Amino acid sequence: MEKTMGKVTVIVPCYNEEEALPGFFREIRRICDQMKSYEFELLFVDDGSRDRTLELLRQEASEDRRVRFLSFSRNFGKEAAIYAGLEHATGDYVAMMDADLQDPPCLLPEMAEALESNEYDCAAARRVNRKGEPPIRSLFARLFYRLINIVSPDVNIVDGARDFRLMNRRMVEAVLSLKEYNRFSKGIFGWVGFRTKWISFENVERTAGETKWSFWKLFLYSLEGIVAFTTAPLSIAAVMGLVCCFVAFFMILVVIAKTLILGDPVGGWPSLACIILMLGGLQLLCMGIMGRYLAKAYLETKHRPIYLIRETEEDGNKG
Ligand code: UDP
Ligand code: MG
Secondary structure, three states: OOOOOOEEEEEEEEOOOOOOHHHHHHHHHHHHHHOOOOEEEEEEEEOOOOOOHHHHHHHHHHHOOOEEEEEEOOOOOHHHHHHHHHHHOOOOEEEEOOOOOOOOHHHHHHHHHHHHOOOOOEEEEEEOOOOOOOHHHHHHHHHHHHHHHHHOOOOOOOOOEEEEEEEEHHHHHHHHOOOOOOOOHHHHHHHHOOOEEEEEEOOOOOOOOOOOOOHHHHHHHHHHHHHHHOOHHHHHHHHHHHHHHHHHHHHHHHHHHHHHHHOOOOOOHHHHHHHHHHHHHHHHHHHHHHHHHHHHHHHHHOOOOOOOEEEEHHHHHHO
16 A cells, blocks of 8 residues: 555535535545545534535535534524634645535645645645636725735735635644634734745636625624734824824914904804714714724623534434
């Protein structure tokens, strides 16, 4: 028998993926067969799916010893699924990819090759384009990456980077050591550092099923990302307050001077109303920003578990 180069765990978060899973299994098995020198563990994380996803996983796990699964007690979100996968992965190398084949498994051999040399700790995929995506979504995505990289300079978040990556043990342990409740993976991978090799590929459209991300969900997610990785908005709020104070101070001087010279102290009610409205708005905005941070801090201090497991493949084997 050939000597094995180590074990690769592939983490696949699944939320209502019954349509995509059969195709995914076909493709990933093909890749496993291709990478003969590695041992494989396919770790599926069922994120509280309400369709037949869990049933499919049970069946696959009973037929193939490489297949394992964790099933959550409810939908905890993709970030939680990734974290659970990382905690339960036993491989020397750990990969994570979507179930819809938008992260082409055929990049795995190239990624593994990059890690073998020990020069890189991580190989990650990035889309060179966003073909097939609604243009408005692409535009906002671009804006978001610009913005977050300006406001959080020590965490480099690469535009087009997907969560699809292969990491070695060292980096997995590093990611696991960040135990925060509000998880923003893209930021976490950037924050831990390590040497990453970027592998570019053309955007692939979902093979089956549909995306779980509405525009609104993505928008909120991007705000969460900013709050999770930088406190810049708080500084911006403070600076805005300071600027308003200065402007107000000079306006007071102008008003006093005008009253002394020209008289008529009560002119200009409309402008006054506008100023009050604007300042009121600014104050509410700043309070909102502060509130977001406070809410995040509140959730962190509760130390709630990131996910809860209802069933794993071992439960099936016992019965
Ligand atoms: N996913 C998940 N929990 C969720 C939403 C999504 O585990 O609450 C999984 C989903 O099954 C898929 C991956 O995350 O494997 C990416 O989801 P999707 O394809 O909907 O996102 P997109 O590719 O459009 O960004
Ligand atoms: Mg997808």
